[in-house]
């Protein structure tokens with residue numbers, strides 16, 4: 001893993017967006033792995049700006065998001081389908097059939113996970129996967145003790161994750177869906193290139209554990225040590241415990 005430090009959140013978001021924009025310019029039909037969360041909002045804002053000001057062209061790209069809550073339809077403003085539409089898709093002229101998120105409304109969630117992995121494979125695999133870091137070390141929603149070889153599947157969300165993501169649910173962790181569908185850690189590791197973007201003091205101890213501690217299923221992000229093309233971008237707050 002290579003680690004690059006940015007002085008602040010704004011530069012961190014801009015650099016993450018620049019890496020994605022360069023990937024698209026180099027390969028207009030890139031398959032992009034996308035993430036959600038507060039850290040990514042600023043990244044998508046920069047990409048929308050690039051699209052408007054520099055003509056960054058998303059029309060040939062295919063996207064696969066990491067995860068979605070179980071039981072929220074795409075029309076629910078708190079779903080990750082809605083998040084992606086609001087922050088990126090509606091602004092950049094990418095055809096809906098080129099954007100993919102796991103279907104949290106599927107009747108058979110395990111089968112939906114298998115279908116999703118097959119769709120990634122059929123698209124030629126992910127060229128560049130964006131990741132955020134959960135405060136408990138998750139990537140996607142691969143909670144502690146997820147197998148490091150796991151595939152896309154339904155998972156039970158950890159209490160700390162429901163707390164961390166309560167913002168969109170009136171601040172009530174108990175209103176956050178208890179289940180989600182997530183790309184597995186094994187699925188994520190198959191991406192050709194990975195960028196993990198980490199911001200803020202609240203992630204500092206976890207980022208230290210990821211970078212300086214052992215590889216362990218307790219911390220899914222530690223599996224990124226196995227990847228040969230993974231870049232970690234952190235702002236000074238997130239890097240303060242290194």
Ligand code: GLP
Pocket residue numbers: 035036037038039040066067131132133134138139140141161165
């Ligand atoms: C959610 C997503 C994760 C993401 C995390 C980071 O849990 N499922 O994929 O990494 O949010 O969130 P934030 O950027 O809001 O700290």
